[in-house]
Amino acid sequence: MPLTVLIPMVVLGIAGIALLLHLAGRSQRCVLTPVSAEMAWLRQFPGDRVAEATVARDGxxxxxxxxxxxxLLWAFGADTVARRLLDYDLIDRGDRLRVVFHDFTAPTVTLTLDPFERRHWLNRMQTP
Incomplete structure (x- = not known):
């Protein structure tokens, strides 16, 4: 098959699949509840015993x-990412809290929290 036919077929096929997934609702960020957050955490760390799951207001x-x-557990598209808070830096930017992990596999995450949530989360994050 000539490349002039193959390349448009591949590009249109990928675009069509992406469009179908978007129309089916598979491109929305997941919204967490305390139960779903605990289940997502245990999927990543099955040996842990979860004492508390505090979900941000935006979910x-x-x-x-x-x-x-x-x-910390956060939405990454339709899935979640979980990281232990062991080696990280916090940058407080008023309405946003930025967590910079010292791990090349984990991205920097920015959390949108109201002032009450931010204070509560800061206290709980620094709890040993």
Whole structure:
């Protein structure tokens, strides 16, 4: 098959699949509840015992307290990412809290929290 036919077929096929997934609602960010946050955490760290799951008001992040210490779970598209809060920096920018992990596999995450949530999360994140 000539490339002049193959390339448009591949490009249109990928675009069509992306459009179908978007129309089916598969491109929306997941919204967490305390139960779904706990289940998502246990999917990543099955040996942990979750003591508390505090979900942000926008539903796109959760602070997880476990027997191994605090952890952070956040929406990454339709799935979630979970990291233990072991080696990180916090940058407080008023209405946003930026967490910079010292791990090349974890991205920097920016959390949108109201002032009450931000204070609560800061206290809980620094709990040993």
């Amino acid at each position: 796109h992040a959760a602070l997880i307290l476990t027997d191994h210490g605090p952890g």
